[in-house]
Amino acid sequence: MHASSPLGVAAGVAALATSATPCVRYPFPSPHVSPTCSGQTMLNAKQPHTAACGLTRGRCRPGRQSLIVRNALAVDLTAFLKKLCKPSPATHDASYAKKIMADEAQYVLQTYARAPLVLSHGLGSKVWDTEGREYIDFAAGIAVNALGHSDPRWASALVEQADKLAHTSNLYHTAPQVELAKRLVTNSFADKTFFCNTGTEANEAAIKFARKWARAGIDPYDPSATAPHELVSFTSCFHGRTMGALALTYKEQYRTPFLPMMPGCQLATYNDLESAAKVIVKGKTAAVFVEPVQGEGGVTPATAAFLKGLRKLCDEAGALLVYDEVQCGLGRTGKLWGHELYGVEPDMMTLAKPLAGGLPVGAVLLKQHVADVMKPGDHGSTFAGNPLVCHTACTVFDVIADPSFLRSVNAKGERLRAALRRTMGNNPHVKEVRGVGLLVGVQLDMQAGGVVNAARDMGILAITAGKGDVIRLVPPLVITDAEIDTGAEVLGKALTKVAPA
Numbered sequence: 199m200h201a202s203s204p205l206g207v208a209a210g211v212a213a214l215a216t217s218a219t220p221c222v223r224y225p226f227p228s229p230h231v232s233p234t235c236s237g238q239t240m241l242n243a244k245q246p247h248t249a250a251c252g253l254t255r256g257r258c259r260p261g262r263q264s265l266i267v268r269n270a271l272a273v274d275l276t277a278f279l280k281k282l283c284k285p286s287p288a289t290h291d292a293s294y295a296k297k298i299m300a301d302e303a304q305y306v307l308q309t310y311a312r313a314p315l316v317l318s319h320g321l322g323s324k325v326w327d328t329e330g331r332e333y334i335d336f337a338a339g340i341a342v343n344a345l346g347h348s349d350p351r352w353a354s355a356l357v358e359q360a361d362k363l364a365h366t367s368n369l370y371h372t373a374p375q376v377e378l379a380k381r382l383v384t385n386s387f388a389d390k391t392f393f394c395n396t397g398t399e400a401n402e403a404a405i406k407f408a409r410k411w412a413r414a415g416i417d418p419y420d421p422s423a424t425a426p427h428e429l430v431s432f433t434s435c436f437h438g439r440t441m442g443a444l445a446l447t448y449k450e451q452y453r454t455p456f457l458p459m460m461p462g463c464q465l466a467t468y469n470d471l472e473s474a475a476k477v478i479v480k481g482k483t484a485a486v487f488v489e490p491v492q493g494e495g496g497v498t499p500a501t502a503a504f505l506k507g508l509r510k511l512c513d514e515a516g517a518l519l520v521y522d523e524v525q526c527g528l529g530r531t532g533k534l535w536g537h538e539l540y541g542v543e544p545d546m547m548t549l550a551k552p553l554a555g556g557l558p559v560g561a562v563l564l565k566q567h568v569a570d571v572m573k574p575g576d577h578g579s580t581f582a583g584n585p586l587v588c589h590t591a592c593t594v595f596d597v598i599a600d601p602s603f604l605r606s607v608n609a610k611g612e613r614l615r616a617a618l619r620r621t622m623g624n625n626p627h628v629k630e631v632r633g634v635g636l637l638v639g640v641q642l643d644m645q646a647g648g649v650v651n652a653a654r655d656m657g658i659l660a661i662t663a664g665k666g667d668v669i670r671l672v673p674p675l676v677i678t679d680a681e682i683d684t685g686a687e688v689l690g691k692a693l694t695k696v697a698p699a
């Protein structure tokens with residue numbers, strides 16, 4: 199969080215609630231707070247938290263301090279949150295976490311290898327488990343919680359819209375969807391937005407758009423008519439788990455149990471134009487899917503020559519260039535869009551993870567020539583672009599798109615890489631510290647899982663990537679310098695513990 203960021207004129211703050219705890223209320227009038235609360239209580243005044251104060255609606259969590267700030271003007275949010283960020287007490291004893299994990303095993307389909315902790319609440323870049331242990335969150339829900347946990351602007355937008363209208367389906371118009379689309383289009387290469395709910399759905403939609411675009415010269419409704427339909431993706435890529443996106447995804451262990459895959463997919467080597475040229479073929483290829491910076495694949499940026507070359511190959515072959523910016527888009531690289539690092543525009547771009555700061559959302563941004571082929575009924579989703587998600591996403595977008603915020607992401611990324619080189623670089627198991635912005639990877643010459651587990655025991659949440667040999671760090675974009683330094687230090691200690699130099 200850049201310290202000078204104003205909250206914005208009407209940005210209210212609502213978060214950090216508690217049950218048996220006092221309400222700390224600030225002197226800003228709120229449309230949601232009853233007259234007993236409205237503008238009457240001065241800063242730091244404490245009163246018992248009661249139903250009458252209007253702060254109970256869905257915002258109270260055990261073990262938390264409670265705060266409501268509405269219509270705040272130019273508040274220094276960092277200082278504001280620091281004041282409130284007190285160690286959180288345990289909400290339960292150890293037996294509670296054990297019971298949750300046992301019930302999870304019994305009732306939830308076992309498709310995840312979860313870490314053995316039960317998270318209870320978060321604030322900024324910190325989360326606490328149910329036993330009161332504090333963690334600095336360098337995972338951020340896999341690059342999702344861009345504004346951290348319980349960001350007051352985010353929470354306020356969510357509550358504000360929940361109070362009005364959460365969901366309508368796409369049978370009707372709603373303003374928040376249009377507002378979000380307007381932001382995405384006016385701040386990118388694109389002319390249109392399509393909304394969905396996840397990253398894999400965004401890629402699934404882009405596959406359909408590409409296939410229909412490629413059939414534009416023929417009668418698209420003639421089942422006997424053929425057109426270019428092949429899709430190209432790259433080694434180490436990750437595009438999602440549903441059948442279309444999965445067919446583009448690299449890792450065989452994700453694909454093989456679900457064979458046969460969608461036909462017509464070609465694989466080339468990432469950052470290797472010669473390899474790409476062999477499979478991007480005029481009359482065959484409909485679209486090329488590429489991540490400007492690979493995340494899951496190991497935190498690997500594309501080279502500028504590669505993306506420029508792909509653009510040329512696509513233009514020559516009459517194919518679409520599609521960027522998957524589900525992980526690297528929207529500020530994570532220190533640019534609004536990852537591809538701005540390269541100055542090469544796509545025909546389509548897929549987005550998801552950070553877009554609504556923790557609510558499920560996905561989007562495809564399209565150039566007009568692609569948008570032109572899609573007609574009502576060609577694609578859709580019940581939940582997509584609902585007012586709750588879109589209104590909240592507008593708030594996330596407005597914070598991230600601020601150039602000074604993006605500059606701060608860049609500076610934090612530099613700081614994190616420098617700190618990691620300092621604390622881990624001397625260990626012979628570290629081959630490279632790399633990445634852009636706050637998408638950072640530490641390449642090891644061994645499996646990274648042991649280090650990630652040891653770091654977790656010491657209060658740092660991180661994830662792996664690549665072949666399991668990369669420590670991936672994708673913290674909230676609002677992480678503080680002190681948290682970065684602590685994280686790097688603890689990761690250094692965790693590595694020494696697991697693999698002494």
Ligand SMILES: Cc1ncc(COP(=O)(O)O)c(C=O)c1O
Nearest residue numbers: 396397398436437438522524525
């Ligand atoms: C680049 C990229 N594309 C697509 C996806 C799939 O997104 P989701 O898990 O929301 O379906 C991911 C998820 O990690 C991703 O990193």
